[in-house]
Amino acid sequence: MSLTVAIIGRPNVGKSTLFNRLVGKKLALVDDTPGVTRDWRAAPARLAGIDLTVIDTAGLEEAFDDSLEARMRKQTERAIEEADVALLLIDARAGVTPLDHHFAAWLRKGNTPIILLANKCEGRAGAPGLYEAFELGLGEPVPISAEHGEGLAELVEALLPYAPPEEVEPEDDDGAAGGTADGKPEPVRAIQLAIVGRPNVGKSTLLNSLVGEDRVLTGPEAGMTRDAISVEWTYKDRPIRLVDTAGIRRRARVDDKLEKLAVADALRVIRLAQVVVLVVDADAILDHQDLTIARMVLDEGRALVIAVNKWDIVTDRAGTLKQIDDKLQAQLAQVRGIPVVTMSALRKQKLDGLLDAVFNIYEVWNRRVSTADLNRWLAGMTEAHPPPAVEGRRIKIRYMTQVKARPPTFALWVSKPLDLPETYIRYMVNGLRDALDLPGVPIRMLTRKGK
Ligand code: GDP
Ligand code: GDP
Numbered sequence: 327m328s329l330t331v332a333i334i335g336r337p338n339v340g341k342s343t344l345f346n347r348l349v350g351k352k353l354a355l356v357d358d359t360p361g362v363t364r365d366w367r368a369a370p371a372r373l374a375g376i377d378l379t380v381i382d383t384a385g386l387e388e389a390f391d392d393s394l395e396a397r398m399r400k401q402t403e404r405a406i407e408e409a410d411v412a413l414l415l416i417d418a419r420a421g422v423t424p425l426d427h428h429f430a431a432w433l434r435k436g437n438t439p440i441i442l443l444a445n446k447c448e449g450r451a452g453a454p455g456l457y458e459a460f461e462l463g464l465g466e467p468v469p470i471s472a473e474h475g476e477g478l479a480e481l482v483e484a485l486l487p488y489a490p491p492e493e494v495e496p497e498d499d500d501g502a503a504g505g506t507a508d509g510k511p512e513p514v515r516a517i518q519l520a521i522v523g524r525p526n527v528g529k530s531t532l533l534n535s536l537v538g539e540d541r542v543l544t545g546p547e548a549g550m551t552r553d554a555i556s557v558e559w560t561y562k563d564r565p566i567r568l569v570d571t572a573g574i575r576r577r578a579r580v581d582d583k584l585e586k587l588a589v590a591d592a593l594r595v596i597r598l599a600q601v602v603v604l605v606v607d608a609d610a611i612l613d614h615q616d617l618t619i620a621r622m623v624l625d626e627g628r629a630l631v632i633a634v635n636k637w638d639i640v641t642d643r644a645g646t647l648k649q650i651d652d653k654l655q656a657q658l659a660q661v662r663g664i665p666v667v668t669m670s671a672l673r674k675q676k677l678d679g680l681l682d683a684v685f686n687i688y689e690v691w692n693r694r695v696s697t698a699d700l701n702r703w704l705a706g707m708t709e710a711h712p713p714p715a716v717e718g719r720r721i722k723i724r725y726m727t728q729v730k731a732r733p734p735t736f737a738l739w740v741s742k743p744l745d746l747p748e749t750y751i752r753y754m755v756n757g758l759r760d761a762l763d764l765p766g767v768p769i770r771m772l773t774r775k776g777k
Pocket of ligand 2: 527531639672
């Protein structure tokens with residue numbers, strides 16, 4: 327059973343690009359004979375364990391002569407009928423257009439569930455359109471970049487409620503584990519986990535220790551994108567999906583000459599994950615490349631756990647821990663409280679500690695703070711240390727809300743948002759982290775012009 331998704335939206339928002347991203351490049355090369363009305367393209371894809379049939383509606387509007395609205399409607403109507411869920415794309419760089427509004431209003435009347443995707447959100451250029459997208463009344467927009475492959479983990483998350491429950495692997499001997507009273511497996515969302523790190527730190531060993539050496543890791547099948555490769559297991563009854571096991575196997579063979587490749591690879595994997603375990607070698611702790619990867623994880627808004635491996639061969643344990651702590655304070659000061667665990671992948675020591683840390687940080691990463699609590703806290707913060715004055719007039723912060731979780735993202739309504747200094751925003755973020763219990767996760771603070 328696959329989930330049928332239709333990619334819809336006005337021309338040029340990136341529908342074909344997303345289609346290609348999901349189904350793999352080869353299928354994108356379709357033969358277009360001018361003047362011939364073609365039907366939509368549909369192709370199978372697999373995204374982090376979900377089987378999809380993806381329908382692309384791009385280009386179909388050219389077959390009709392009516393107004394653009396009417397053409398879009400025709401092109402889309404049938405695709406939506408076929409689909410279990412529709413992905414409505416907007417171009418976050420261009421912002422929400424009247425045509426997007428028109429389209430959304432029409433879609434809201436239908437029965438097909440809509441996931442709103444704000445495309446072209448790589449970098450920061452998409453932010454304004456992302457906010458405007460809330461106005462479409464189709465729920466929280468998911469920021470993605472079809473071209474750069476960003477936001478796929480969030481897309482997976484948005485699709486999961488519609489995905490058919492996966493087959494659950496039979497438990498080895500204790501048949502009691504898992505499942506509901508009537509014996510049916512209960513679909514639970516798996517945490518998307520990535521294991522990254524320099525070559526030879528012990529990533530492959532860790533993977534094997536976590537999921538069992540005998541576990542067969544399947545490679546890409548025909549028609550499958552490389553991003554789809556994953557392995558899933560459970561810990562304390564909670565499913566974990568490790569993304570990109572192929573990357574781990576491949577990287578296990580590369581040597582230090584290919585450092586650059588390893589970093590580029592890590593970035594691709596980080597973007598598929600929710601929680602990233604950065605494995606570091608207890609022998610060469612948090613060197614330049616480790617810190618580069620750690621920063622990438624945080625910049626991408628993922629939850630980070632630092633796993634200090636090969637703890638079995640460390641003699642000066644206290645000294646090593648102190649060294650790590652110093653490095654983190656000096657080099658990753660912007661995110662206080664990043665969880666650090668020590669372990670031995672080879673001896674299977676303290677793997678529970680690692681996974682507990684993964685689930686804890688995942689919970690913080692998902693945390694939502696009520697608007698009432700936020701504004702109470704805001705009043706205290708601005709009173710203790712008011713924002714500076716610009717040209718004789720004090721900048722006023724009027725209001726604050728959490729716009730999303732994963733990672734916790736807040737919006738400040740400010741009288742002069744562009745004048746609010748970066749240091750003040752940092753003061754707010756640090757205060758928020760302590761007062762409202764958000765240790766160790768990236769926090770995003772956005773400013774908007776207050777009414
Ligand atoms: P469609 O008409 O909706 O199918 O749009 P296309 O997929 O043909 O994309 C329209 C244009 O947007 C092309 O130039 C793409 O390269 C560009 N595009 C698509 N996705 C992205 C993205 O994530 N970021 C940026 N910056 N451009 C994108
Ligand atoms: P990868 O390149 O990050 O996947 O690293 P590997 O998993 O291939 O491990 C590199 C080397 O480190 C291998 O020789 C492993 O046996 C060794 N190793 C991995 N984990 C540990 C550990 O916890 N303790 C010790 N002493 N050696 C380890």
